[in-house]
Amino acid sequence: MPRATIKDVAAEAGVSTATVSRALSGARGVTATHKQLVQDTALRLGYRPHTVARALRQSRTMVVGMVVPGIDNPFFPQLVELAEAELRTRGRALILTSSHDDPDLEAQQISMLLDRQVDGLLISACSKAHSGAAIEKVSNTIPTVQFDQYADSTTTAFVGVDDASGMSQLVDLARRSGSRKFAYIGGGEENWSGLRRRDAFAESILDIDPTAAGRIYLGSFTRDFGKTAAERLLREHPEVDTVLCGNDLIAVGVMDVARNLGLSIPDDLAIAGFDDISVATVSSPALTTVSQPAQKLMGTAVDLLLRAIDGEDTTRIHEELPVRLVQRGSFRHFVQPDTDRLNRTREHS
Amino acid sequence: MPRATIKDVAAEAGVSTATVSRALSGARGVTATHKQLVQDTALRLGYRPHTVARALRQSRTMVVGMVVPGIDNPFFPQLVELAEAELRTRGRALILTSSHDDPDLEAQQISMLLDRQVDGLLISACSKAHSGAAIEKVSNTIPTVQFDQYADSTTTAFVGVDDASGMSQLVDLARRSGSRKFAYIGGGEENWSGLRRRDAFAESILDIDPTAAGRIYLGSFTRDFGKTAAERLLREHPEVDTVLCGNDLIAVGVMDVARNLGLSIPDDLAIAGFDDISVATVSSPALTTVSQPAQKLMGTAVDLLLRAIDGEDTTRIHEELPVRLVQRGSFRHFVQPDTDRLNRTREHS
């Protein structure tokens, strides 16, 4: 026996389908008697509304699409889970897709989601340069919010973090704890926050260690690249005493190499990551890094999206959330702590 | 301007909607002229089929629901990504939900997915004992495949791994590399594979170290529990030289404690995990563990589900995939190698 429809309930209760619909949704007044009767009947028949039919009629699926670049980086699963939880409490479901860092696939996924009539789109662009077109196009059709990564030539709402501040805090911390010769290993040119972090590094390092500009290595946000780049770096520039990395995965790769070469961390080589994913506390020593407010990030993104779905124009809203420096064993100890900031940023364990 | 419908295409091309539908779907013959005409017109108008309307008519959404216990354990994001990729190539989308290890929430999620008319359900039960009712109920309505975790009192298809073999291989490897006093720290009673691993441990350890039965600690699959349990274990049983863990996260917690106590790994304490998630290679020493065939696992699960959706009865299919032992630094080196195998692989000098 197929599931009961609104028609069945109407027949059983002896009223019209319109009354059933109204009694259940409260869209319009219905006498208390009828309301009770309908609710009882619906319950008795085990009636459940048919979401697809409702979506067709209302042009609203109560589903949101999400596109992430991939899950190689454990930072994203966390965001996915947060988005799912937040959307659930707001009565919506999440269709999840991954672009696997491929702008073409990303465009396909966006178009698939559009075809599925999602009410809105949460997207973290896989390419600063090549994601823009598809995103801009879709954002003209349905509410769209970009999070964590921002694509060129787009005009959507955006929530990210203050990469520049995070990176300059790291540089500052390193300097105060005795670092003198810096290098930077980061993700590729494709990546928006990767570029921002690199730029922030290049800028904040200028008056501390001008030679560092010649020790910037860009590749991908993976542990493997961290290894490759670190090997090259330490061969070409053995004088380096501090490596700042574009993310934690790269930093782990650098630690692998340092360990293999018998370098002591942080005394011979101080290392920092970015993101504060869970592996940052598994390595030994644990990784000094920059923690991102993931919950706030997705909370804001979802909120912006739902407001846009409700008709508000949020396209001009660009939020950059503050990050938090997390000092762990992969950095030398403070030599001359800045007492004020230290109290605010040191992690207690 | 709203998006073009099949009606618009029909009007523009001067044919009926039926012809348009047929020309585009190929469900029935259409003259080559018409077919070309319709395709051109559709392209010109930017026509895209309305998935919701199609779903209503065909009672088929081409969407699959997935329920995972959570993402605290990095093992699951991996499965999610694999499922998403596999489903995409098979033309379906994925609605992802998390039960956050709560059977009640899990039941709600299942019911939400049912309401959304998903064509099938992939689920990893959060509780061996308390997930069964909801899963069994839904499996009577739509095709359902359980993966990785199995709930009591259900009759659905299932794909998991051979926990018992993995655990006994670990025990065997430990024995041959000199372990004498064993302990086990695992996940809670709620967890299906957790129980299987514990049972396999208890059984394979019997004739090697019968006292080990008194050194089994169960809690949750987290690093925190690993710490707590390890502290208790090493206080109560300082004689232990080997700890096998229910998963890698627990093992990492145990390593934290060992390091804090100044124990050397693996000489003072050998440690093994289970799952081979990426952190297993970040700790130092890296973690000896059991690697699961994640790709095969999800590939099979998706395949079973789609076959079920196509009408095949797969409910009796239960697959347990083989696992692979991964020996890393957290175990002592072999003392008495298996000579037979050694002869086959020894290098000539």
Added chain:
DNA sequence: GGGGGGAAGGTAATCGATTACCAATTGCGA
């Protein structure tokens, strides 16, 4: 030349809800 079979096109029913529109009833004030 008639008839049978197969292919193609069109009309309209259908999926299951919401909702525009209309009719009937009621309440209330003038």
Added chain:
DNA sequence: TCGCAATTGGTAATCGATTACCTTCCCCCC
């Protein structure tokens, strides 16, 4: 008592596709 407004219920249109069913046409064979 009449009339207006507010409230409630029902009928049927609607969302955008697919598809059952019917008609027409063409081909081919007897």
